[in-house]
């Protein structure tokens with residue numbers, strides 16, 4: 001058992017309001033912390049630090065918790081730059097391009113899927129993500145959904161079965177047949193590799209009654225619910241998520257007063273995905289309405305090849321500050337502690353005693369630089385469970 005002192009931290013944003021200045025960020029200056037066996041053992045002022053076996057010095061830089069990217073679809077094959085180009089030239093986003101990725105993903109070997117996802121995960125580590133959630137949903141047949149989740153399960157414990165992403169073309173005239181498959185054989189094949197069940201509850205995907213069947217079947221199989229809702233228009237997704245006590249309802253671009261009320265009296269987190277709104281040039285969610293109603297907000301990338309081919313949580317933070325009018329502090333909390341809440345986790349998303357020693361060292365004096373310097377490589381180092389994922393020079397370990 002060895003303890004490491006991380007010190008020389010000019011600004012430490014713990015995201016734990018009982019620490020430091022007792023703001024939501026729990027800010028400390030001239031700070032230090034100790035990690036022991038991968039967990040945070042002590043946090044405080046550098047001058048008060050107890051003795052440790054090893055010492056790592058950060059030269060006055062800012063340190064924040066590792067980012068928790070609680071919504072991605074990063075196991076897939078192919079790419080859709082032509083669709084993006086057409087959309088930027090004025091074609092609307094309908095979600096129909098998902099089938100392009102389904103065809104490429106079905107044709108890919110497990111090795112190709114693993115290599116593609118590994119490259120994206122390396123990008124995420126370089127931009128400070130230390131926990132990632134990964135959904136299936138580009139297979140839409142039993143073998144491919146299972147293959148996606150097997151690969152995802154090698155990369156994270158936060159895996160989500162999203163067989164109910166869209167109805168595939170071969171079932172266009174037999175929705176009932178596809179729902180039977182998703183709630184039956186496909187669910188059975190995927191459950192060993194998944195923690196969560198998700199459904200795309202949206203016009204053009206699955207309606208309310210169908211979504212209820214998908215979530216209920218997943219829960220009966222031992223999975224925990226989460227929902228894609230209210231992305232392309234008003235709909236039942238938020239209410240459904242709250243009724244099922246889902247950990248999170250994701251997108252929330254179109255919310256009614258009733259949706260805000262339902263969320264405010266629930267434990268369901270509203271996960272916002274500004275990179276999807278950016279990359280589809282759509283209307284941005286009303287984050288201020290959620291925050292003013294004291295609803296827990298998470299920020300995530302939605303990393304996928306169609307609507308948001310984005311791996312960078314710092315970009316998501318910058319978009320949230322610019323487009324959602326979140327403060328840099330609110331955006332950082334949503335990208336760390338908020339993402340942890342969206343995964344019902346209390347051991348990540350904060351730099352506090354007992355938490356996993358997951359943190360990011362910024363090449364900057366303050367967390368504000370995450371939003372203030374969009375596009376710059378502000379993330380210098382990322383550590384998970386007290387071990388460096390990327391070290392200075394941005395090299396993978």
Ligand SMILES: [Zn+2]
Nearest residue numbers: 071073228302
């Ligand atoms: Zn999604």
